[in-house]
């Protein structure tokens with residue numbers, strides 16, 4: 030039976046590579062993106078390699094778009110085996126420099142949109158008695174540091190959601206996995222946004238500038254997104270998928286340190302590593 034995968038945010042980076050990796054693994058893959066005009070490269074590769082990739086418009090922030098695209102897929106295929114919730118972006122700026130409305134826009138894409146899509150595909154996967162939901166979190170889904178609290182808390186929220194969902198869907202044969210990449214070389218830091226107030230001369234200007242430029246430098250030497258895609262395919266194929274898959278030596282190092290240190294020791298370690 031043909032297996033069907035849906036990936037969000039496939040115009041670049043991790044989503045692009047994941048759509049390709051799943052199609053190369055034999056999945057009929059719906060590569061969704063909010064601007065289908067950005068799908069030319071994927072379409073070209075699909076044609077060249079004879080892959081089953083369908084580029085489909087989906088703005089995950091838009092409830093209507095989510096409903097229409099999922100209905101389209103289910104009308105065509107009557108099943109969804111894999112949903113990769115990948116679309117995301119980062120909002121930078123310290124808590125006092127980011128408005129609540131700005132926090133909400135960050136949570137809309139990185140958190141609420143995922144609930145929406147899970148609610149759309151959940152009934153289908155439960156009726157099938159199989160399926161895997163892959164949520165792209167981050168190493169910062171388990172580690173907090175200054176200057177990106179909106180992004181970090183959206184990923185912490187996603188980790189909590191995913192842990193709960195594992196219990197809820199397991200009885201129906203549906204798996205949920207969390208992917209925790211470290212710094213990956215994608216358009217992520219180009220697509221980032223700054224909180225409006227954080228661009229002014231506030232007391233947090235120095236720390237924000239330091240952390241953002243540090244992460245930008247790390248991104249230049251980041252792990253290739255293909256490695257994340259390969260881990261996602263492996264996780265989906267695991268007989269009993271683990272709750273979490275870490276990608277990148279940086280992520281592994283930080284999470285190992287967090288496991289082996291007290292909270293205060295870990296804070297001091299992070300201060301030394303980050304600024």
Ligand SMILES: NC(=O)c1ccc[n+]([C@@H]2O[C@H](COP(=O)([O-])OP(=O)(O)OC[C@H]3O[C@@H](n4cnc5c(N)ncnc54)[C@H](OP(=O)(O)O)[C@@H]3O)[C@@H](O)[C@H]2O)c1
Nearest residue numbers: 038040041042043088089115116117167212213215216217
């Ligand atoms: N790069 C890293 O260091 C890193 C580390 C850990 C986790 N992550 C996570 O990995 C995921 C993918 O990021 P990436 O590194 O591959 O960055 P990227 O190259 O910037 O890709 C982000 C993708 O998300 C899409 N997107 C953003 N908002 C959307 C919306 N409302 N609807 C549909 N698509 C939307 C973007 O589409 P447009 O082209 O239309 O903007 C783009 O396709 C994100 O969830 C990110 O938080 C990244």
